[in-house]
Amino acid sequence: MDEKPILGAESREENLNFIRPINIPSDTNINNHSRSFTCTSTSSSSSSPPDFLGKVQAAFKRRRPLGNMRSNNIRPTRVLLPQRGTSKNSDVNVTSEADTDKTQGNDSYLSQGVKDYISQTKKIGSITSEVQEDASITPPPDLGTIMSTQEENHVSFGIQDQPRSAADCMNNNSASLSLYRSEQVHQKKVSFASGDTARAHVHIDMHVFCMELVDRCPLQITNISCGFLAFTEMDWDVSNQMEAATAVSQDIKHISSRSDVQVAYMLAKGTMGSQDQVHPFRNFLQSDSNYNMTQSSVVGSSCPTTTLMNSASAPIHNSTTYCSYPHQINSSNLNVESLGELNMNVQPATERDKLPSSLGSLNHSSGLSADLDQLEVALKASPSFVDKDLDVKGYKCSKDQSLAIPKDSETTKDDLPPDNKVNKEKACVGDVTDVQCQAPLSKYQSSDVKFGSSKPEIQGKVAKSKAAATTRKKSYDPEQFFKVNGKLYQRLGKIGSGGSSEVYKVISSDCKIYALKRIKLKGRDYATAYGFCQEIGYLNKLKGKNHIIQLIDYEVTDKALLQEVTQGYMSNKDRKVSDDGYVFMVLEYGEIDLAHMLSQKWKELDDSSSTIDENWLRFYWQQILLAVNTIHEERIVHSDLKPANFLLVRGSLKLIDFGIAKAIMSDTTNIQRDSQVGTLSYMSPEAFMCNDTDADGNIIKCGRSSDIWSLGCILYQMVYGRTPFSEYKTFWAKYKVITDPNHEIMFEPVSNPWLLDLMKKCLCWNRHERWRIPDLLVHPFLVPPITPPLSICQDQSCKFLKLVAESCTSDQKALSLCSQMQELLLDPKPENGCQLLLHQMSSLCFQLQKNIANSEGD
Numbered sequence: 001m002d003e004k005p006i007l008g009a010e011s012r013e014e015n016l017n018f019i020r021p022i023n024i025p026s027d028t029n030i031n032n033h034s035r036s037f038t039c040t041s042t043s044s045s046s047s048s049p050p051d052f053l054g055k056v057q058a059a060f061k062r063r064r065p066l067g068n069m070r071s072n073n074i075r076p077t078r079v080l081l082p083q084r085g086t087s088k089n090s091d092v093n094v095t096s097e098a099d100t101d102k103t104q105g106n107d108s109y110l111s112q113g114v115k116d117y118i119s120q121t122k123k124i125g126s127i128t129s130e131v132q133e134d135a136s137i138t139p140p141p142d143l144g145t146i147m148s149t150q151e152e153n154h155v156s157f158g159i160q161d162q163p164r165s166a167a168d169c170m171n172n173n174s175a176s177l178s179l180y181r182s183e184q185v186h187q188k189k190v191s192f193a194s195g196d197t198a199r200a201h202v203h204i205d206m207h208v209f210c211m212e213l214v215d216r217c218p219l220q221i222t223n224i225s226c227g228f229l230a231f232t233e234m235d236w237d238v239s240n241q242m243e244a245a246t247a248v249s250q251d252i253k254h255i256s257s258r259s260d261v262q263v264a265y266m267l268a269k270g271t272m273g274s275q276d277q278v279h280p281f282r283n284f285l286q287s288d289s290n291y292n293m294t295q296s297s298v299v300g301s302s303c304p305t306t307t308l309m310n311s312a313s314a315p316i317h318n319s320t321t322y323c324s325y326p327h328q329i330n331s332s333n334l335n336v337e338s339l340g341e342l343n344m345n346v347q348p349a350t351e352r353d354k355l356p357s358s359l360g361s362l363n364h365s366s367g368l369s370a371d372l373d374q375l376e377v378a379l380k381a382s383p384s385f386v387d388k389d390l391d392v393k394g395y396k397c398s399k400d401q402s403l404a405i406p407k408d409s410e411t412t413k414d415d416l417p418p419d420n421k422v423n424k425e426k427a428c429v430g431d432v433t434d435v436q437c438q439a440p441l442s443k444y445q446s447s448d449v450k451f452g453s454s455k456p457e458i459q460g461k462v463a464k465s466k467a468a469a470t471t472r473k474k475s476y477d478p479e480q481f482f483k484v485n486g487k488l489y490q491r492l493g494k495i496g497s498g499g500s501s502e503v504y505k506v507i508s509s510d511c512k513i514y515a516l517k518r519i520k521l522k523g524r525d526y527a528t529a530y531g532f533c534q535e536i537g538y539l540n541k542l543k544g545k546n547h548i549i550q551l552i553d554y555e556v557t558d559k560a561l562l563q564e565v566t567q568g569y570m571s572n573k574d575r576k577v578s579d580d581g582y583v584f585m586v587l588e589y590g591e592i593d594l595a596h597m598l599s600q601k602w603k604e605l606d607d608s609s610s611t612i613d614e615n616w617l618r619f620y621w622q623q624i625l626l627a628v629n630t631i632h633e634e635r636i637v638h639s640d641l642k643p644a645n646f647l648l649v650r651g652s653l654k655l656i657d658f659g660i661a662k663a664i665m666s667d668t669t670n671i672q673r674d675s676q677v678g679t680l681s682y683m684s685p686e687a688f689m690c691n692d693t694d695a696d697g698n699i700i701k702c703g704r705s706s707d708i709w710s711l712g713c714i715l716y717q718m719v720y721g722r723t724p725f726s727e728y729k730t731f732w733a734k735y736k737v738i739t740d741p742n743h744e745i746m747f748e749p750v751s752n753p754w755l756l757d758l759m760k761k762c763l764c765w766n767r768h769e770r771w772r773i774p775d776l777l778v779h780p781f782l783v784p785p786i787t788p789p790l791s792i793c794q795d796q797s798c799k800f801l802k803l804v805a806e807s808c809t810s811d812q813k814a815l816s817l818c819s820q821m822q823e824l825l826l827d828p829k830p831e832n833g834c835q836l837l838l839h840q841m842s843s844l845c846f847q848l849q850k851n852i853a854n855s856e857g858d
């Protein structure tokens, strides 16, 4: 529907991932979802999450001393966690029933519902039975660790340097979940502390944490919640604890107030699966706040290396899970050249996908949505994931991959604890300066290793790996976020694209929705790039104007170019923009454009076989005129007016896309163009013939009147549902007919003659005859002449008849006619023979006129 400007823009894309209402698909078995985020058991009686949440919340509400519930209530929950010695031989750490029972003594503060829940979970077959043989995967020894590796976009099974209490964590504003498992410091083996009760308790811990979070960070909650909604609605899989926790903490509130199954679904949805986006999102949400996440435990002191459990080249949407593994870094096998082999460990896609999501679930076991079934599946699928002794032999370290300490993160080498430094240095053997070991994922994965990879394959993998490493080195995922002047905007979907630009729907850290236009400048010379940047200038000039889309922020990444744009002149036209040159424009977001509105309107009209509503037409036509009037008053010619460039923002149409707009020099009314520009169907004859000479030898120029022609085409399309030259399909056919002064545009009849007149006033071939906007704004179609009400007409007519009757008092016939006329005026009825009466009256008047003339002559 949307036609592109001939300069190469493409039409609006329909792939926008609008935030969807959170509907539970009809075919969705909520119980299944529930299963995924409760400690599912074969027992059907387990509490559904909303139930459970309600109970937990109720429990905590009841137990919570006013003002300060945390210190009393959080701590007991921690002891419920599997206690593991920090001994070196703690390979297997399974929470025993005895442990569980012991801990239950501390459950006194829990409601019966929670206890029920816990007891139900006991019945669940422990997945650890499969795990115990080798070792067990430790759920994040310190969830703070997991969260604090935010710049990595990974969930790291790191180990916290310093045990931290919940209070410490909170006081540090780390908001981390390091209230868990601080006792696991120095844990060397990857072990999975499990036991269903433990899991259940971890759930409970999570809720407590959530409540804690709500209490401690009340100001953050709105944002976090909003962000989380965005998360879930964007199909984000939130599996990280922090996000889950914060979101859950808020959503617990929602649940309590709304008892809304959808919320539960949202939570389930939001807390399953991929974790990659989570870290950046936390940063993102907090980027504008003072709520700084402490980057405390990127790598634990005793666990200098973060071992990549998943391929670095895994798709962004897959979680990449790190597992702290101290001794691996000491492997002498650091072989940068064999980087390609890193990816030999990549699991087959399905398995790879399973693993992270399971790990997500694993982490969720500490959160609301532990998906133990999923975990179990994953563990089965990747048995060696739980290898107690992940063999690093044969696995190589990437030169480019960081030691889970992104360069541009706030954590510098100097910030690291001494152990970290040491270990990092250890890692930097030879010319390897920034090393991350990739550990074998699993035996399963190992079996997939193709040792005979060809060189191109390896190179490809190296490139991918490098790209992934680059991504990780940024503190945000560039696939998911845009950074404009240091502010992060999370991508929600693509709205449209042009020849060189792409427009995305984004959400800012303060949860506002914007459109972000990204213009790629790579490879362009400065002259062209400068042209692109001019749109910024126009939008700046039009700031605060009602009918113009507002520019919120912008960034030109090529600073030399920006300087030239700012200065307003170009010193070096031939210079090429740097490779990563972009223009970012953060714009007010428009809900729908006029093109889409029109197509919807016409669909409705076609369905109902009615005609366009004139008032609808008037309203939007006036808005269009006001928008264009604004720029014309600012001496700007848009040159690409078309329905797609008018966006509906909070009920008003606003003009966008000043990409080819031109300023009118102060000494002229026209603009100078190097080439034809615009979108064919809306281009004026002079735009087609721009810079040609006319019959008088004058150079044909464009000006405001060219925009008026375009407006005429838009109005025509609003009235008839198609543009005036739509039947001419090719460029040349259009060119021929539009530039022909003798071509007559077809106007089908319309009920309001003023409407016809209006279209003709805009579509005059001769640009000098076209009306200007101030005139169009008062055209009778928009401002219809006022006809006096019938009563006034009747009054006047009666007075007139009285005068006539007085003039012919001696003529009985005339007097009778006057009285009949008066009756007709007061009660007009066609069956009263009004035609005949009118005729007789007209004759009488004629006769009276003659008499008057005669008497005057006498």
Ligand SMILES: Nc1ncnc2c1ncn2[C@@H]1O[C@H](COP(=O)(O)OP(=O)(O)OP(=O)(O)O)[C@@H](O)[C@H]1O
Binding pocket: 004, 005, 008, 009, 010, 011, 012, 495, 496, 497, 498, 499, 500, 501, 502, 503, 515, 517, 549, 587, 588, 589, 590, 591, 593, 640, 644, 645, 647, 656, 657, 658, 659
């Ligand atoms: N602020 C915005 N809010 C919502 N959507 C927008 C916004 N800006 C642009 N778009 C959408 O993106 C599309 C392309 O944007 P824009 O017109 O600015 O880019 P372009 O590259 O000049 O494309 P073209 O010239 O083909 O229209 C628009 O048609 C519109 O649908």
